[in-house]
Structures are given as C-alpha cells and as structure tokens.
Amino acid sequence: MADKTGNTFDFKLLRRIMQYANVYKKTFYAVLIAAILLSFFATARPVILNFIIGDYIPNNNIEKFINYSSMMFLVLCLEVCFQFVFIFFANWLGQSIIRDIRIKLFHKMMHFKMQYFDNNAVGKLVTNSVSDIEKIAEIFSQGFFMIVGDVLKMLVVIIAMLFFDFKLSLYVFIVLPFILIATRLFQRAMKGAFKEVRKQVSALNTFVQERLSGMNIVQLFAREQAEYHKFKKINHLHKKAWIKTVWYNSIFFPIIELASSITVAIVLWNAGADAAYNYDTKYLGVIAMFIQMTQMLFRPLRQLADKFNTLQMGMVAANRVFEVLDTESKIIDEGTYVSEDIKGVIEFKNVRFSYIEGEEVLKGISFAVKPGETVAIVGATGAGKSTIINLLSRFYEIDSGEITLDGKNIKHYQLSNLRDKIAVVLQDVFLFAESIYNNITLNDDTIPLSTVKEGAKAIGVDAFIEELPEGYYYNVKERGTTLSSGQRQLLAFLRAYVSNPDILILDEATASIDSHSEQLIQKATAELTKGRTSIVIAHRLATIKKADKIIVMDQGKIVEQGTHQELLNLQEGYYKNLYEVQFAEA
Missing domain, CATH: 1.20.1560.10 (ABC transporter type 1, transmembrane domain)
Incomplete structure (x- = not known):
C-alpha cells in the first residue's frame, strides 16, 4: 500500500x-x-x-x-x-x-x-x-x-x-x-x-x-x-x-x-x-x-x-x-441448506466463545429448546445471555462446540435463510429516519400496508400508531427520537410479527418502559410467542414466570435449569435468591 x-x-x-x-x-x-x-x-x-x-x-x-x-x-x-x-x-x-x-x-x-x-x-x-x-x-x-x-x-x-x-x-x-x-x-x-x-x-x-x-x-x-x-x-x-x-x-x-x-x-x-x-x-x-x-x-x-x-x-x-x-472479516457463508419450514428445535452442544482471544464469555454451555417452547435466559450482566443470541444468528463464529437447528449445524444453513427465520427484538430499538411503515417492513415491497395494519391490530399496537399525525406514514426521525422508548419497543414487536419468524428472540425487550407500554408489550409477547419457538432474555423475573423452561447463567456457565416453580424449590438456588431480591425491591 x-x-x-x-x-x-x-x-x-x-x-x-x-x-x-x-x-x-x-x-x-x-x-x-x-x-x-x-x-x-x-x-x-x-x-x-x-x-x-x-x-x-x-x-x-x-x-x-x-x-x-x-x-x-x-x-x-x-x-x-x-x-x-x-x-x-x-x-x-x-x-x-x-x-x-x-x-x-x-x-x-x-x-x-x-x-x-x-x-x-x-x-x-x-x-x-x-x-x-x-x-x-x-x-x-x-x-x-x-x-x-x-x-x-x-x-x-x-x-x-x-x-x-x-x-x-x-x-x-x-x-x-x-x-x-x-x-x-x-x-x-x-x-x-x-x-x-x-x-x-x-x-x-x-x-x-x-x-x-x-x-x-x-x-x-x-x-x-x-x-x-x-x-x-x-x-x-x-x-x-x-x-x-x-x-x-x-x-x-x-x-x-x-x-x-x-x-x-x-x-x-x-x-x-x-x-x-x-x-x-x-x-x-x-x-x-x-x-x-x-x-x-x-x-x-x-x-x-x-x-x-x-x-x-x-x-x-x-x-x-x-x-x-481487503479486510477479511466476513462470516463464512458456505451453507447450502435452505429450509422453508423450520420446526424450531435448537441445541447448544458444549459451546465455547470469546470476543477477545483468551477471554472466554461462554464456557462450554449446553441446552436444548423444543419446538414451540418458550425458554427464558436469566443471569447477571455479563453472564453471556445476549452472546447466545449473537451466536444463534451467526453474528459471530463460535470457538468450539456446535449449534444445531432442527438437528442440522447452523453453519450448513444458507446464512440469509437462517437469519430470515429468526426475529430479534432488542431493548435498544433502532429506527431509521423514515416512516413507520418503512421501519416495520424495512422497505420490503412484498409486504403491503394492509399486512402491517393487520399485524398491528393482532398485537394491539394499532391505536397508538393511528393517533400519530400521519399514521403509518409518520416520519419517526433519526433513531426514532420523536417516539417514546415504549412506543419504539412496540414498533420492534410489530416488525418481528410482520416478518413472521419461525424463531423469536426477545432480548430485555420489556426493560425500561412505563406500565402502560408494558401491558401492551405483554399482550404483544403473548401473541408473538404463540405456537413458535421463543427465547426470552429477561432482567425482570416477573415477566417470565410462564416460560416452559428457565436457564440461569452466571459467568459464562449454566448454573440452573427448570421451570419457575422448580427453580424456586431449589434451596440456596441462584434463581431463588435473584427472585427474592427482586420481589423484596418490588
């Protein structure tokens, strides 16, 4: 050079x-x-x-x-x-x-x-x-x-x-x-x-x-x-x-x-x-x-x-x-397998991962998610919860182990097909300086406005959108600054719903919002998770009581697994202690 x-x-x-x-x-x-x-x-x-x-x-x-x-x-x-x-x-x-x-x-x-x-x-x-x-x-x-x-x-x-x-x-x-x-x-x-x-x-x-x-x-x-x-x-x-x-x-x-x-x-x-x-x-x-x-x-x-x-x-x-x-920093997309109907069987097998070499974030974790099951992942900040989502979507490559979807290694899936089947709702919602309609469809011409409106009604967010000056064509400005955090979160749920994913991931999606928005989000969550495999990362444990399984993580390892009641029954359990602290604060 x-x-x-x-x-x-x-x-x-x-x-x-x-x-x-x-x-x-x-x-x-x-x-x-x-x-x-x-x-x-x-x-x-x-x-x-x-x-x-x-x-x-x-x-x-x-x-x-x-x-x-x-x-x-x-x-x-x-x-x-x-x-x-x-x-x-x-x-x-x-x-x-x-x-x-x-x-x-x-x-x-x-x-x-x-x-x-x-x-x-x-x-x-x-x-x-x-x-x-x-x-x-x-x-x-x-x-x-x-x-x-x-x-x-x-x-x-x-x-x-x-x-x-x-x-x-x-x-x-x-x-x-x-x-x-x-x-x-x-x-x-x-x-x-x-x-x-x-x-x-x-x-x-x-x-x-x-x-x-x-x-x-x-x-x-x-x-x-x-x-x-x-x-x-x-x-x-x-x-x-x-x-x-x-x-x-x-x-x-x-x-x-x-x-x-x-x-x-x-x-x-x-x-x-x-x-x-x-x-x-x-x-x-x-x-x-x-x-x-x-x-x-x-x-x-x-x-x-x-x-x-x-x-x-x-x-x-x-x-x-x-x-x-000339920078080679691309996820290797050599997968050829394309699936039109993913059942949603997810399995992590002794997965290890580090963002920085020598500093492991995930230390050999293993768990399985059944089709249509809602699994919650909880743990302290830095435990590795969000990393699991990044690895499932193949934003990063694992150091060792294997991640499978419907029994097939996710590396064998065509990358665009894999990500097309997964919808992620993050806590920090990113919106472009465009209309609500374009933000929901991400400028996908194959999704008509009628589909977006039907989705909004289904998850109960149509009322607040139609109250805006131009409705679905209201420009939210850069990063959605004209909307509240709760409203941005609701739009993220609608975006996920309209994409009709086989797998849904909610990453701290109910954190830092008001009680009114939380009620709407709980309704949207129930509608979104119905009949599809879902992974919910939550800070507030009250929101995941109905999860089919809860995975508790600490310092890159899975320390407990079970239903809400099963984990509460564990004496000196990590989850039980976490729940009691939050309950006392509430």
Missing part, C-alpha cells in the same frame, strides 16, 4: 485504481486522445504567432496574415471543443468509477462480522465511504489525466523549441533541472503532509459523529465544556495538518514563478541582442513564441505539482478504502 512503502509514488496502487476504468475503456481512451490533441493545439498557437509577428506583419503580407489568423481561430475553436470533451468525460469517468467502488465498499461493510464494527469507529467508516471516495474521483478529474495532458504538452513544447531555435532552448533548459529537483522534494514532503491530513480528518469526523449521536449523554452529565475543549484540541491538530500543506505550497510556487521569470529574462536578453545585432525582424516572432512557450513549459510544471498533490491525496484516500475492501 501507498503509505507502507518508502516510495514517493505507488504505481501498484495506481494500477489497481485504473482496473476500475476497464468497464469504461471507450471513455478512458477518448479522454486520453483529447489530452494528446490538446497538447498539440496548445503548442500550435505560439508557433502560428511566431509566423504572424516574424514574417507577415513586418512584410505587410495581408493574405498570409489573414490565413494564419484564420488558422489561429480554428485551432482555438478545436482547443475549446476538446477541452470540453476532456473536462466533462474525465469527471464523468471519475464519478462512474467511485460509484462502482462505493457500491462495492458498502456491500463489503454490509457483510462484515459484528466484531469488525466493535473494533472500528463508525466515523472512520463514514470518512471512507464519503470523503475518501470523493478524493478517488479527483484522481481522474483533477489528477491523472491532467498530469498526462501537462506532460504531453511539455514534451511537445520542448520539441518545438528545439526545432525553431536550439540555442535559446538550451538557455531555457538550464533552469529546468533545478525546477524538477524542487518538484521532486515538494512531492515527497506533500505525501507525508497529506497522510497526516487524512488521519486528522478521520479523527475529527469520528469525534463529531460520536458526540452528536450521544448528545443526550453529554448534556445529561454536563460535559459540554469538557467535550468542547477536546474538540478544540482535535480541531487544532486538523488545522495544523492543513497548515503544513499550505507551508510547502507557499515555498514551492514562488520558487517556480521566480525561475519562470528568470528564464524569460534570459530569453529576452539573448534573443533581443541577436535581433538588434542582425537587424532581423524574424527574431521578434521567435522571442514572442519562446516567451509563450516558456510559460507553457513552466506553468504546467507548476500545475503538475499541484495536480500531483491532488493525485497523491486521492492515492492516500484510495489506500484507506482498499484497506477496508
């Missing part, structure tokens, strides 16, 4: 980016041809001007003056046309390529393991998906083709200079090596500066996104001033990184301007002396041509460094995007 090599420029990375242009070969070559022609048209202008000033104006050759003036006009028109082709299609190509990369990147992230998101900041991934991708587009619109065009223009100008006056060309070329050395040093310095810029942009994005998402916590604990000062520090580092790039630019560009002015002065001194000594007006045309060509040689060189900056920033951004694309 670009930032891991010691090279100023990583051609391997550029080749990888260019592979995405293979789909658009015609456009790519059209832009390249336009760049080549533009280099010839640009050089043709000072050459024509040379003949007009040197030959036709002093000799009063009106006919040739008009012909060459017309030729100059034609060249300018062609230059404008090909400039349009060059600019439009270079940008079109860049936008088409980043569209393809962005789709590929989003698809990749959609299939990452949950563990990847546990270890990577959301702000960083947003930077990768938005600003980094846009920088890649600039490789084509402002970087690669511009550099190719400028280099071709410089080569054609050098050839034209040598052809018309070898001696004057040498005077110009004397300064050229110093500019090339300065450009090389500038590029090297800018690469390191841009890497730092990208790092600080990512840090700033991550900080702002997290604080805006958790603004209620910031304000609740009166941390506004503390977070403000943290932001100032991060923002200062961001500014410092950009100032470094400005510093290099402020040194480099005046040097190029000075070198260009000195070269023009040398040309004027020598060519002017020859013209005065030989009394030859042809030298006037050569002087005018060389002044223009010197500018055409040095200006692209100056712009070349600027375009290289753009290219370099695009390369650094591409490197960051490819790091995500």
Whole structure:
C-alpha cells in the first residue's frame, strides 16, 4: 500500500485504481486522445504567432496574415471543443468509477462480522465511504489525466523549441533541472503532509459523529465544556495538518514563478541582442513564441505539482478504502441448506466463545429448546445471555462446540435463510429516519400496508400508531427520537410479527418502559410467542414466570435449569435468591 512503502509514488496502487476504468475503456481512451490533441493545439498557437509577428506583419503580407489568423481561430475553436470533451468525460469517468467502488465498499461493510464494527469507529467508516471516495474521483478529474495532458504538452513544447531555435532552448533548459529537483522534494514532503491530513480528518469526523449521536449523554452529565475543549484540541491538530500543506505550497510556487521569470529574462536578453545585432525582424516572432512557450513549459510544471498533490491525496484516500475492501472479516457463508419450514428445535452442544482471544464469555454451555417452547435466559450482566443470541444468528463464529437447528449445524444453513427465520427484538430499538411503515417492513415491497395494519391490530399496537399525525406514514426521525422508548419497543414487536419468524428472540425487550407500554408489550409477547419457538432474555423475573423452561447463567456457565416453580424449590438456588431480591425491591 501507498503509505507502507518508502516510495514517493505507488504505481501498484495506481494500477489497481485504473482496473476500475476497464468497464469504461471507450471513455478512458477518448479522454486520453483529447489530452494528446490538446497538447498539440496548445503548442500550435505560439508557433502560428511566431509566423504572424516574424514574417507577415513586418512584410505587410495581408493574405498570409489573414490565413494564419484564420488558422489561429480554428485551432482555438478545436482547443475549446476538446477541452470540453476532456473536462466533462474525465469527471464523468471519475464519478462512474467511485460509484462502482462505493457500491462495492458498502456491500463489503454490509457483510462484515459484528466484531469488525466493535473494533472500528463508525466515523472512520463514514470518512471512507464519503470523503475518501470523493478524493478517488479527483484522481481522474483533477489528477491523472491532467498530469498526462501537462506532460504531453511539455514534451511537445520542448520539441518545438528545439526545432525553431536550439540555442535559446538550451538557455531555457538550464533552469529546468533545478525546477524538477524542487518538484521532486515538494512531492515527497506533500505525501507525508497529506497522510497526516487524512488521519486528522478521520479523527475529527469520528469525534463529531460520536458526540452528536450521544448528545443526550453529554448534556445529561454536563460535559459540554469538557467535550468542547477536546474538540478544540482535535480541531487544532486538523488545522495544523492543513497548515503544513499550505507551508510547502507557499515555498514551492514562488520558487517556480521566480525561475519562470528568470528564464524569460534570459530569453529576452539573448534573443533581443541577436535581433538588434542582425537587424532581423524574424527574431521578434521567435522571442514572442519562446516567451509563450516558456510559460507553457513552466506553468504546467507548476500545475503538475499541484495536480500531483491532488493525485497523491486521492492515492492516500484510495489506500484507506482498499484497506477496508481487503479486510477479511466476513462470516463464512458456505451453507447450502435452505429450509422453508423450520420446526424450531435448537441445541447448544458444549459451546465455547470469546470476543477477545483468551477471554472466554461462554464456557462450554449446553441446552436444548423444543419446538414451540418458550425458554427464558436469566443471569447477571455479563453472564453471556445476549452472546447466545449473537451466536444463534451467526453474528459471530463460535470457538468450539456446535449449534444445531432442527438437528442440522447452523453453519450448513444458507446464512440469509437462517437469519430470515429468526426475529430479534432488542431493548435498544433502532429506527431509521423514515416512516413507520418503512421501519416495520424495512422497505420490503412484498409486504403491503394492509399486512402491517393487520399485524398491528393482532398485537394491539394499532391505536397508538393511528393517533400519530400521519399514521403509518409518520416520519419517526433519526433513531426514532420523536417516539417514546415504549412506543419504539412496540414498533420492534410489530416488525418481528410482520416478518413472521419461525424463531423469536426477545432480548430485555420489556426493560425500561412505563406500565402502560408494558401491558401492551405483554399482550404483544403473548401473541408473538404463540405456537413458535421463543427465547426470552429477561432482567425482570416477573415477566417470565410462564416460560416452559428457565436457564440461569452466571459467568459464562449454566448454573440452573427448570421451570419457575422448580427453580424456586431449589434451596440456596441462584434463581431463588435473584427472585427474592427482586420481589423484596418490588
């Protein structure tokens, strides 16, 4: 990768980016041809001007003056046309390529393991998906083709200079090596500066996104001033990184301007002396041509460094995007088994699992759930209750043991089929900034509004939805902030009901809600669990008394199993002690 090599420029990375242009070969070559022609048209202008000033104006050759003036006009028109082709299609190509990369990147992230998101900041991934991708587009619109065009223009100008006056060309070329050395040093310095810029942009994005998402916590604990000062520090580092790039630019560009002015002065001194000594007006045309060509040689060189900056920033951004694309953090989906009707027989056989290697969360647990049975899992925070759900849905891979569904290892199921048969209602309900209808169906066009309404009536949540200003088309805003926690929870139950799962999982779904919402949720729970295998993770033990079986966990192990009454009958039992504490508090 670009930032891991010691090279100023990583051609391997550029080749990888260019592979995405293979789909658009015609456009790519059209832009390249336009760049080549533009280099010839640009050089043709000072050459024509040379003949007009040197030959036709002093000799009063009106006919040739008009012909060459017309030729100059034609060249300018062609230059404008090909400039349009060059600019439009270079940008079109860049936008088409980043569209393809962005789709590929989003698809990749959609299939990452949950563990990847546990270890990577959301702000960083947003930077990768938005600003980094846009920088890649600039490789084509402002970087690669511009550099190719400028280099071709410089080569054609050098050839034209040598052809018309070898001696004057040498005077110009004397300064050229110093500019090339300065450009090389500038590029090297800018690469390191841009890497730092990208790092600080990512840090700033991550900080702002997290604080805006958790603004209620910031304000609740009166941390506004503390977070403000943290932001100032991060923002200062961001500014410092950009100032470094400005510093290099402020040194480099005046040097190029000075070198260009000195070269023009040398040309004027020598060519002017020859013209005065030989009394030859042809030298006037050569002087005018060389002044223009010197500018055409040095200006692209100056712009070349600027375009290289753009290219370099695009390369650094591409490197960051490819790091995500190259990340192998995907649940292996090699299962081919597809079941249309899952009975719901679940079995955990000596399952061990750790989020962090060497720190086991589940320590060889085994249990079975019969079809249509409601099993509750209870235990202290960190006992491993929610981990069981994550493993059943294959969000994480187990370290050892086996999990089976209807007697078949869940790894043998097609992943989409497995997850399609399981509905999970979490305590922390996530809603998108869309209508209630879209949040329930998750934009599944196969689920009509009538089905959603029938589901709402069945579980008793239709009344509160219809009371909202636009009913089922009411926009709940980001994360459902316009609704109460109880209302969000009810929508999560409706989402699960409409999906018609074979297996239902409720993870602390009745925690932190008011008594009215709890009554509605209890009704929804009864309707949802009817006739289907259900796993209920509960903190409040009063809500699981009717469960067919209760599994009690402690520190990653199953310590007790049985019905509510059976567990209460155990002397000095873990569940009995837990229940008595809650009952006393109540």
